[in-house]
Amino acid sequence: MKSHDKCRWSRRSMVYCCLVLALFVGEDRPVRADPPIEPLPGPAFSFDLASPKVVNGTVRADMLLRPAAPNLNIELEGWALGLGLFDDDVDAISVSNSTHSPDATFVLLFSVDRDTVGVAPPDPGLVALGLPYNVLDQAFRGHAAGDEFMSTSLFSLNQNIAVTAAAVPLNSVLLRNNFDEGGTDFVADPQTSADSIVVNELQDNVDALSVAFVATDLVYFSVSKDSPSLTGLHGRPFPSGADIFVFTPSEARGQGGDKWGTSLDGRMVRSGDPPCTAQCCQNANDSYSDCRTQGGTVDVCAAAAHNSLDACLQVCGLTPPAPPGLYASSLELGLRQGDEIDSLIVFDTDADGIFNNTDRVLFSLARNSPSLSTLLGASATGAGADVFLMTPSLQEPTLFASAAMLGLGDEHDDIDALDFVLCEDAEVFAVTHGIRAQASIPAVSSWGLAVMVLLMLIAGTIVGSRRKPSAM
DSSP states (O other): OOHHHHHHHHHHHHHHHHHHHHHHTSEEOOOOOBOOSSOOOOOEEEEOTTSHHHHTTSSOTTOEEEEETTEEEEEEOGGGGTOOSTTOOEEEEEOOOTTOOTTOEEEEEEEEOTTOOOSOOOOHHHHHTTOOOOHHHHHHHTOOTTOEEEESSEEETTTOSEEOOTTSOSOEEEEEOSSOSSSOSOOOSSOOOTTOOOSSOOOOOEEEEEOOOOTTSOEEEEEOTTOGGGGGGGGOSSOOBTOEEEEOGGGOOBTTOOSSOOEETTEEOOSSOHHHHHHHHHHHHHHHHHHHHTTOOHHHHHHHHHHHHHHHHHHTTBOOOOOOEEEEOTTTTTOOTTOBEEEEEEEOTTOSSSOOTTOEEEEEEOTTOGGGGTSTTOOSSOGGGOEEEEOTTOSSOEEEEOGGGGTOOOTTOOEEEEEEEEOSOHHHHHHHHSOBOOOOOEEOOHHHHHHHHHHHHHHHHHHHHHHSOOOO
């Protein structure tokens, strides 16, 4: 190498070293994750009783919500579902999906509870595609309960097995964050990015999930077994958290014929005066509490509270709809009374609201459900994250998707909400609809800038000295 080439190389190297060192002594700007290329439409969903927004009274656990950032719309009040007491909790929701072809492939969409940790780290191949967020990652960051994930496997009702390409891992990808990630979020607490880490912060828990419904849809739902209104739904003598009920939203009309009402400060009301309906719910709950304090049973006190609620709503200009029907009892689903359906997808092929013929139901059970210890194929650990299939012709449910297929399987893992989207290529779907990483660009701090200037001055001195002619 010629001497002037060496000198040129030395000068260039010195400048590069100065720049690299200055960047390292700089500071990183906090960044947010990037939103999906094509965000999925906002779903219908609910929060559980322990969610901050429920505890502080922003919404209730028996309300069906829809994200409308920066607010939440209330798509359906709890009283329309035969609920309405503050301790009522919608556990799962679905529409009929009557036009779905059993041969079509789809990805599962799901949410998990606060205790879920996940077992599969983000797949390196998906990370390389800019998709570093999955259940384990978001649980580590402290805010997985308010997220929506997708399976990286494809499923088909007819095959009843995962349709997985060899290159696609058994894992999950984050589709919707708990809080603002480009307008695709659940407007949930904590108010963090997918890229943020929080410790011991309260989390809103997405407790039910479904494609948004319209007035002509049937809405299928389950409620937690501790909901006081459960005892009066459909007049069953032995109510269960594994019962599935069905309701037609168009029945929730005001006397003026309004179907959905109007949006007021981000809250959806049916008709009449919002303070009037809120007061009706408060009065009914006061009645229930007083009755329980005086020794009344849950069923007697709930019935009295609902009589008071219905009468008050009529004064407000609302005609409460008929109680929801029973789509399928826990017995018809091959389950036990003590079970609790935690998430749900109904395929009611003729949309008649009756579990019959070629209907199919996909569901998961709460981790403390007794049937999880007896159902054939249930995971040895993390069975609360298994998805089961039931049809009218089966004696008991069969395993549809194991926890491992979703990157889950820890003993604490539990699916809390379930939905699906038709899809032919899971990887393409994830890249198109998944929340993406945003590269952190170092920003030079004032201290780093000073160091950079000093180093470049030194470099200039060295280079200058090499340019002086040598003594002859």
